[in-house]
Amino acid sequence: MSTPQPRATVAEIPPYVAGKPPTVRPGMTSYKLSSNENPYPPLPGVVEAVQAGVAAMNRYPDMGSAALYTALAETFDVPTDHLSVATGSVGLIYQLVQAFCDPGDEVVFAWRSFEAYPIAITAAAATSVKVPVLADGRHDLDAMAAAITDRAKVVLVCTPNNPTGPSVTQAELDGFLAKVPSHVLVVVDEAYLEFVRMDDPVDGIATYRRHDNVVLTRTFSKAYGLAGFRVGYAVAPAPIAAALRAVSLPFGVSTIAQAAAIASLERRAELLERVDALVAERDRVVAGLREAGWDVPEPQGNFVWFELGERTADFAAAADEAGIVVRPFAGEGARVSIGEPEANDRLIAVAGRWSRL
Incomplete structure (x- = not known):
């Protein structure tokens, strides 16, 4: 018996993979750095x-x-x-x-x-x-x-x-x-x-x-x-x-x-002040990563990119163990959002250890 069928192209649509929420770890604040979200709360008003x-x-x-x-x-x-x-x-x-x-x-x-x-x-x-x-x-x-x-x-x-x-x-x-x-x-x-x-x-x-x-x-x-x-x-x-x-x-x-x-x-003027603060954090993260030996592409968004190839999943797992969740792209690399200073510090630490492996 025939049933309604969607267009053939529907079966070809690749799934959208959203950034994972952070893993809850007792005694540790976990951070979501997988979706390029702004870590600041809404502006007053x-x-x-x-x-x-x-x-x-x-x-x-x-x-x-x-x-x-x-x-x-x-x-x-x-x-x-x-x-x-x-x-x-x-x-x-x-x-x-x-x-x-x-x-x-x-x-x-x-x-x-x-x-x-x-x-x-x-x-x-x-x-x-x-x-x-x-x-x-x-x-x-x-x-x-x-x-x-x-x-x-x-x-x-x-x-x-x-x-x-x-x-x-x-x-x-x-x-x-x-x-x-x-x-x-x-x-x-x-x-x-x-x-x-x-x-x-x-x-x-x-x-x-x-x-x-x-x-x-x-x-x-x-x-x-x-x-x-x-x-x-x-x-x-x-x-x-x-x-x-x-x-x-x-x-x-x-x-x-x-x-x-x-x-x-x-409140755009206030917003742009926050953006300036995030850009300063981005610059700090990039400096830390480059000091650790990473050659990351020049970031102009609120995230950094690690080209990791087949090591991508292992890097994401190491970040998760440190209480930060990143966005892996299997076999290619990982994108990591600029978040709270503590989260960024953990990223620099994980990347520093990883660069020495």
């Missing part, structure tokens, strides 16, 4: 805004997210019709592929990069074109440009790149965009942009203003510390933003998520 939103939980959210669009437009000096919000930047990636790719169309991206990319692409019955990152974890933009065929509809540029860490420069991005056909959509995924400290950083807003085929995806999950509320936003030319809104899930961004995002934007 954000919790109060959320509590006010909870009182209206019997009502649907504002489907148009009008107040949030206004806050974003004022913060980044863009028109409201150049914006689209969704359940995190990952929700926007799903919508972009759905809106711009027919079955069999190609999406070009670096690899290893954000593991949700091939999931979203396969779910839309599109085809992944993975271009290996360079030895230092950077995007090989020349190879990515060469990989664009007549079937390509979307290119994803993750900067800073998750999980390897480096960012592309503005000059590199400009050179790349000059090679991309105008009908191919270029997604500049800036989930970690607030953490970037480098020469010639990408100016995403200026870049999108110069190109009709560029969209920026951003999130409140990382620097803003709203990972549990799932809210992200895209900045794009009006036709692209309209396409994203057309395929968005009705009422997808909750009332409390909208309230938290607006309150966070109002």
Whole structure:
């Protein structure tokens, strides 16, 4: 007897592997460094805004997210019709592929990069074109440009790149965009942009203003510390933003998520002070790792990358024994978030012992 069957591509969707929670160890505080979460609690005023939103939980959210669009437009000096919000930047990636790719169309991206990319692409019955990152974890933009065929509809540029860490420069991005056909959509995924400290950083807003085929995806999950509320936003030319809104899930961004995002934007100066503190911790961790003999890629997000190959699982186990859980990628390496100072100290200690094995 026949039964309903999903599309063949559904069986091909790779699973998303979330960061594990920390192992509870008696007498020891354990830390989760596996999900690139912000270790700071919500900014003052954000919790109060959320509590006010909870009182209206019997009502649907504002489907148009009008107040949030206004806050974003004022913060980044863009028109409201150049914006689209969704359940995190990952929700926007799903919508972009759905809106711009027919079955069999190609999406070009670096690899290893954000593991949700091939999931979203396969779910839309599109085809992944993975271009290996360079030895230092950077995007090989020349190879990515060469990989664009007549079937390509979307290119994803993750900067800073998750999980390897480096960012592309503005000059590199400009050179790349000059090679991309105008009908191919270029997604500049800036989930970690607030953490970037480098020469010639990408100016995403200026870049999108110069190109009709560029969209920026951003999130409140990382620097803003709203990972549990799932809210992200895209900045794009009006036709692209309209396409994203057309395929968005009705009422997808909750009332409390909208309230938290607006309150966070109002306190952006305080937020950036916290980001500066996390960047200082990142620099301290990198200095400690390099002193211990590690050659980690230049990190521009809130995490560091260890290229470990077949030793990855053993490294993750050693970290777990020390009360810190990291994000292993089997056979490749481990990504470790910058967390509380004590957690970072333990990482430096574990990595120091490991480098001497």
